[in-house]
Amino acid sequence: MTVTVSSPAERRRNKIRARILSAAERVFAREGAEGLSIRRLAENIDYSPAAIYKYFKSKDELVDELKETFFELILENVNRIADTSTPFAERARDCVATYVQIATDKPYHYAAAFAGESATQAPVDGEPGFAQSKKGQAFMVLSGMISEGVEIGAFRSDIDPTLAAKSIWASMHGLAMMIVHIPTYPAFKVEQATMTRNDFILYHADQVIRGLEAHHG
Amino acid sequence: MTVTVSSPAERRRNKIRARILSAAERVFAREGAEGLSIRRLAENIDYSPAAIYKYFKSKDELVDELKETFFELILENVNRIADTSTPFAERARDCVATYVQIATDKPYHYAAAFAGESATQAPVDGEPGFAQSKKGQAFMVLSGMISEGVEIGAFRSDIDPTLAAKSIWASMHGLAMMIVHIPTYPAFKVEQATMTRNDFILYHADQVIRGLEAHHG
């Protein structure tokens, strides 16, 4: 626990900052970055548009904070599952599925987290700061699980966990983006109920993981 | 061959339309939809901004035509490979890899083709008009190849080609989007040359297809 050295002024400032972010979050979740205008946001919290700029350098910076908070949410959930003691196969599948589910729960957040990479975010392995970013940490959970799979013999022994993680991540990302951009994906008649979206997410997760497996049943 | 019933007026009109589209294509390929402004475009072809609206109802409609033309390009290339007589495994892999390569060659086109689904485009199986759209036709090539794989025993017999195609498509889409949004993906030090981007695309394609295979070597 670090001692809070914040002055009353600082605390007040953070409170207002949080209020701005909270209002922004509400609008953003429903209408995305384009629907979130500085003027609208200012009106929501009874400030002038220019006031926002006393707290955020730009709209991009504001949105970046929403994105980072969102990836924190993904990381927490994936981490929670990764630390479970359920059997490996199930655990791996649930991690993948959860990632996609949270992504599609907040489609605008997820899409924005990848679109228009702002300077503030370190996007990928090899870039400085990646390991510190929430994205980077989520990636590490994934490659860690793949390592475990190789060690226990569930996955092929010639697999490079980092390399495989990048492939798996791309596959997860793909389904998430599909659902985000095409809300009806995978477009099975829901009335027939032969396969719900969540079922399909699990199907995809299975498919993706099967590509790593040492042998088939 | 249909007889050209176009009047001189109509031909002239189409010519100007094409000129607008061509100028738009140039800008769009380099800067995307946001960089393509009606005013800039009008200046490029020495027209007033309002003149564009005599040829296109809106900027969205104009961009939609660029997107459709782009997916025509993808479809042509994938079709060309699918019709080859090379061995199945190789052919399937090349289809997947080519899709991703073309997508990442024109990143703005690919991203726009999925983002902000306009009313003019039928995005997914089950929706009316999907089979007619270029996207739909590309999907059919994919599911057709999977059918073939099941028939010749390369893939597991319990695979539903349509279902599997949707999963594979998502995985392809994922890598394409990753590269589009994160130009350095998968961010291997290119100097070391242990793995280029194209190598990774092939690696991913292999990985994705392996998930369908009946048995491992």
Place this chain on the structure above:
DNA sequence: ATATTTTAGTGAACAGTGTTTACTTTTTGA
């Protein structure tokens, strides 16, 4: 060929957007 109707093209304006500047008011810290 002439008159009429349709089309091509334009300048100016509307309603938005993110952002900056100069200015006033409020709050803070010594």
Place this chain on the structure above:
DNA sequence: TCAAAAAGTAAACACTGTTCACTAAAATAT
């Protein structure tokens, strides 16, 4: 209490897509 720093604002700048009333030109019909 008083100077300094921060909070907040109105107005403007430079953009955006789009529409409207209008003129010039071309196509069609008589």
